[in-house]
Amino acid sequence: MLDHNKIYSIMLNRYGDLGWWPAETRDEILIGTILTQNTTWTNVTKCISALKAEHFLTIMEIAKLDQTRLEELIRSSGYFRQKAFRLKSICARIVSDFGGIESMDNMSTEEISDYFSSLKGIGRETLDSILLYVFNRPVFVVDAYTLRILERVYGSRIHPDKIRAGAVLDLKASITDLKNYHAAFVETGKNYCRKQPKCVECPLYNECNYAIDLSSP
């Protein structure tokens, strides 16, 4: 059960290096992890472009940006009031506590983890995304697609903690591998996992158990 090496080799063979996280700066990645919560990436890129055009695409600038002004700029990512408030709060905390992302690089993964998980707006998945894509720490990001895909492969739902631990321990992957592994789950999920009744083009087609309910999230 749960052979990460097998799943990853199939996915890597299909997708290769997907170049995640797509961004020019580390601040941009952090901001993106908040904005992309439960929305499509195409909705987020509009916000990223809008912020970039006004030169607000840094933690420092968002920290001092007007609340309603930020709401307007990130509107298309959905939950814009919540996200504007939380994103601004998070950026303000980072600025006042550390000055910026770079000042946190010498901290241990556990210290970074404890810090970010105490901030409102950062749940388990966003936390892991920040650890992996902003700080390059050996963490595997488990999202809804990962749970759904592995459920279809193995027939039953596997606990996120088990998947996370397994990916880092069993896979013995490099940071780049862990980044691409998660990216591959998202790519597979959004392209094939919802199409019915057959996903013949899905890289994991031969591994999937189609006896289970395909409509389950």
Add this chain to the structure above:
DNA sequence: AACCAGGAGAGAG
């Protein structure tokens, strides 16, 4: 036109 997207938090039981 219902359904869902690269979730999180608060509350109930």
Add this chain to the structure above:
DNA sequence: CTCTCTCATGGT
């Protein structure tokens, strides 16, 4: 511990 509800725009 596991549901359930809310937050909200945009594409299919």
